[in-house]
Amino acid sequence: MKKFWTMLIWEKKIPEFLIFRKNIVNRILFTAAFALVFINIYAPFGVNTWYNVTKLELFLYSSGLILTGILVMVISRILMFQINKKHKLNYLQYGSWELTEIVIMAFVYTLLKVFFLHEKSDIVDDFVVSLQITALVVILPYIILTLYFSWQDKSKKLESLEQLKEDTNVKASKLLPFYDEKEVMRFSMLPSDILYLEAADNYVTIYFLNKQKISHYLLRNSLKNLGEYLSEYSFIRCHRSFIVNFEKVKLIRKEKDGLKLEIDAPTELIIPVSKTYSQEVLNEFVKTGS
Structure with missing residues (x-):
């Protein structure tokens, strides 16, 4: 069972922050800087005595090796980035890739030592030493940056969740509630989505965009009660049977039988204006236009 869970974790896809271009560049630069400082200050495994060089020579030699290592990492990470776009890497593949990268760098360092420094020594021993040093100066910054990138990613996700929660709360606070004749809240939505209200006997039908x-919702109440309540918003009574959201009125036209309001909706909606409310509608039109 333990083996099963272990394999399941390893087969899980790696998080996106590990293959972001910016993070890859930062990883390469940080690793190079860490390696240069670490080798020259701490001289791990007595590397300065193994290569029998002065501090200045060690600095120049390590700088050249690190530049070579950067080249290997750049090529490696470009390949990883391109492969990951087509086939998402899992933790096992990613870990194997990084280990292979370290082995290749150690092998390149060994070849440079043998062919450019011309030191007579056992190539296997040289490779082992190079592998130890490479692993030490590469794995430490890799771990540090992976933890940092993980923390950074979680912080961004937490901020996004908090922002989403805040936006949801703001949106919820802007919802317009509708109450029935017993003052019980039955329906709520954004005022900007409501088109108009139409009275029918003891009910009011609320038409809205969905x-x-x-779509529509049937509410037991009177248009008079709702009209008083909706007067705080952009709604206006235009007929004994209609209240319109004036923000949705895209055209007012005068016909023989009176004014007509054309509503901005997916289908044609024409709402009549009675003589009783015509002046009020025209005043609202002038006020909105100014």
């Missing part, structure tokens, strides 16, 4: 389609 995914670019006109």
Whole structure:
């Protein structure tokens, strides 16, 4: 069972922050700087005595090796980035890739020592030494940056969640509630989505936009009660049977039988204006226009 869970974790896809371009560049630069400082200050495994060089020579020699290592890492990370775009890497593949990268760098360092420094020594021993030093100066910054990138990623996700929660709360606070005749809240939505209200006996039908389609909700109440309540918003009474959201009125036209309001909706909606409310509607039109 333990083996099963271990394999399941290793087969899990790596997080996106590990293969962000910016993070890859930062990883390469930080690793190079860490390696240069670490080798020259601490001289791990007595590397300065193994290579029998002065501090200045060690600095120049290590700088050249690190530049070579950067070249290997750049090529490696470009390949990893391109492969990951087509086939998402899991933890096992990613870990194997990084180990292979370390082995290749150690092998390159060994070849440079043998062919450019011309030191007579056992190539296997040289490779082992190079592998030890490479692993030490590469794995430490890798671990440090992975922890930092993970913390950074979680912080961004937490900020996004908090922002989403805040936006949701703000949106919820802007919802317009509708109450029935017993003062019980039955329905609420954004005022900007409401088109108009139509009275029918003891009920009012609320017409609104839902995914670019006109929907409606039947509420037991009077248009008079709702009109008083909605006067605080952009709603105006235009007829004994209608209240419109004036922000949705895209055209007012005068016909023989009176004014007509054309509503901005997916389908044609024409709401009549009675003589009783015509002046009020025109005043609202002038006020909105100014």
